[in-house]
Amino acid sequence: MSKDRVGIIGIGQSAFRSRRDDASYPELVREAVTIAMADAKLDFDAIEAIVYSLSPDAMIGIGNAERLGVDAVGGRRKRFLRINTGGSTGISSVAAAYYHVASGLCDVVLTAGADKVGECGDSQTVLNKIWDPSFERSLPLGTINMLAMSGVRYMQRYGMTEEDMARVTVKNRRHASLNPNAHLRKVVTIDDVMESRTISWPIKLLDCCPQSTGGAAMVLASEQYIRDNHLDAVWITGLAHRAETYWMGDRMGTNPTAEHADAYALRRSFEQSYKMAGITDPAKQVHVAELYAPFSNTEFHAIDAAGLCKPGESVPMLREGKFDLDGWIPVNPSGGTLCTNAIAVTAMARVAETALQVWGRAGAHQAKNVRVGIASGNGGDHQIFGTMVIEA
Amino acid sequence: MELLGRTETWNITYDHALGEIASYFYTQIRDNARIYGRRCAKTNHVLVPPRAFSDETLLPTTEWVEVGPGGTIQAFTMVYERFNNLPDPPYAFGYVLLDGADTALGGYFKGVDLSDPKKAAEQLAIGTRVMTKFAEKRTGDGLDFWFERA
Numbered sequence: 001m002s003k004d005r006v007g008i009i010g011i012g013q014s015a016f017r018s019r020r021d022d023a024s025y026p027e028l029v030r031e032a033v034t035i036a037m038a039d040a041k042l043d044f045d046a047i048e049a050i051v052y053s054l055s056p057d058a059m060i061g062i063g064n065a066e067r068l069g070v071d072a073v074g075g076r077r078k079r080f081l082r083i084n085t086g087g088s089t090g091i092s093s094v095a096a097a098y099y100h101v102a103s104g105l106c107d108v109v110l111t112a113g114a115d116k117v118g119e120c121g122d123s124q125t126v127l128n129k130i131w132d133p134s135f136e137r138s139l140p141l142g143t144i145n146m147l148a149m150s151g152v153r154y155m156q157r158y159g160m161t162e163e164d165m166a167r168v169t170v171k172n173r174r175h176a177s178l179n180p181n182a183h184l185r186k187v188v189t190i191d192d193v194m195e196s197r198t199i200s201w202p203i204k205l206l207d208c209c210p211q212s213t214g215g216a217a218m219v220l221a222s223e224q225y226i227r228d229n230h231l232d233a234v235w236i237t238g239l240a241h242r243a244e245t246y247w248m249g250d251r252m253g254t255n256p257t258a259e260h261a262d263a264y265a266l267r268r269s270f271e272q273s274y275k276m277a278g279i280t281d282p283a284k285q286v287h288v289a290e291l292y293a294p295f296s297n298t299e300f301h302a303i304d305a306a307g308l309c310k311p312g313e314s315v316p317m318l319r320e321g322k323f324d325l326d327g328w329i330p331v332n333p334s335g336g337t338l339c340t341n342a343i344a345v346t347a348m349a350r351v352a353e354t355a356l357q358v359w360g361r362a363g364a365h366q367a368k369n370v371r372v373g374i375a376s377g378n379g380g381d382h383q384i385f386g387t388m389v390i391e392a
Numbered sequence: 393m394e395l396l397g398r399t400e401t402w403n404i405t406y407d408h409a410l411g412e413i414a415s416y417f418y419t420q421i422r423d424n425a426r427i428y429g430r431r432c433a434k435t436n437h438v439l440v441p442p443r444a445f446s447d448e449t450l451l452p453t454t455e456w457v458e459v460g461p462g463g464t465i466q467a468f469t470m471v472y473e474r475f476n477n478l479p480d481p482p483y484a485f486g487y488v489l490l491d492g493a494d495t496a497l498g499g500y501f502k503g504v505d506l507s508d509p510k511k512a513a514e515q516l517a518i519g520t521r522v523m524t525k526f527a528e529k530r531t532g533d534g535l536d537f538w539f540e541r542a
Contacts, residue, residue, distance in 0.1 A: 128478060136498055148469040
């Protein structure tokens with residue numbers, strides 16, 4: 001394996017909102033690219049390849065919208081590739097950009113995308129279609145109720161309560177209130193969450209992520225290029241993707257390999273990322289985490305799977321404030337997916353926010369003394385888990 | 393300035409072939425009100441819904457095994473929100489480990505008062521025994537059966 005590292009040299013994010021009636025889809029992508037290129041302080045000619053970050057077409061209602069995106073990312077006459085791994089698309093796109101550089105094929109690669117989920121009136125209708133037509137399509141499955149069922153099993157195994165779930169929302173909203181790019185920035189109380197209407201028990205309205213609109217882009221470069229051009233960078237020192245069984249019912253039953261309450265393949269993915277980065281004790285060596293968790297309960301199994309504590313210990317630790325911005329290991333200092341979910345770039349925002357944290361550039365939601373951060377993205381129903389370790 | 397929009401609807405019809413395994417599963421439900429899984433000869437695990445191959449061994453499954461009609465609840469949720477193109481709320485559904493099976497099968501839960509989510513959650517707690525019920529008129533579909541507390 002090459003010893004030459006891959007660095008992040010530019011980051012662009014929209015201020016995410018429910019809708020952006022002032023901008024078409026490609027204009028949103030262009031906006032993110034413009035911010036990222038200005039951040040990288042590079043001429044666009046330096047970009048050798050573009051990885052286009054776009055999750056299911058039906059969410060924005062444009063078939064193969066990477067076609068529309070070619071111009072927005074300046075993709076004419078360059079290597080160009082679209083990535084779609086559902087909710088983990090953004091981190092998968094950063095991984096694909098990484099591989100372009102790590103392979104020695106390119107020195108500088110751009111990854112970019114956008115989403116307009118706020119324009120889709122039927123996002124759960126779209127997501128219902130990820131289930132197999134032979135056996136499961138007759139059920140009203142969606143991402144909310146599949147993770148509600150994960151929550152029900154997590155409650156039984158580890159004693160999580162509805163109030164514990166509410167505490168995740170309260171924490172992340174407090175963090176988001178400090179992040180100008182976050183979508184839901186209003187601070188809420190445990191009572192506010194508990195009194196919000198039940199969507200799919202135990203998940204209530206304020207346990208849910210919003211449907212967000214906005215774009216994100218990142219520029220990655222080889223260590224040699226970064227040195228030669230005297231650029232500022234943070235480094236991707238570990239990365240992995242892991243999958244687990246399609247069948248939700250196989251994550252229950254007599255002796256499941258991958259328990260539906262937990263995030264089995266996310267744990268495996270983190271283990272591989274840590275091994276690559278030389279991290280042997282994440283609870284001691286990781287300083288900050290941006291973990292993909294679109295519903296409050298799922299932040300617990302993500303923290304567990306990241307190895308920051310034993311399974312289920314995340315619940316009392318979160319209660320004690322261990323994952324607050326000024327706590328032991330801040331989790332989702334940006335407010336996370338729970339406060340902003342523009343699906344095509346949500347997992348890219350996890351990488352971008354982790355990079356900003358270890359870079360010391362996160363602004364009002366900057367955590368103190370953080371040099372090693374982790375990011376994750378989840379796609380499908382536990383199928384595609386992407387993870388990264390990012391270091392200053 | 394005035395900002396304009398455009399409303400678009402996607403309405404696409406697919407005619408999916410279910411394949412031999414799912415076809416046998418649904419014809420048994422339709423004609424005999426029986427639920428079958430497939431056994432992997434190497435692990436002895438009975439997979440429900442039935443699979444042509446085991447994802448553990450990657451070997452073809454070898455045998456049809458009748459499972460249920462009794463079982464235990466493995467996961468549940470009650471949905472109170474209305475979503476376009478999905479059933480009218482409230483409804484409860486989840487996964488049941490049918491007797492003789494090693495993996496859980498999805499289906500609706502009926503016969504539970506859903507007016508109070510907390511009370512309904514107690515009625516559907518993980519481990520609760522249920523029975524599979526079959527519709528009188530069956531069409532060979534996942535909605536031909538559901539689960540009720542035993």
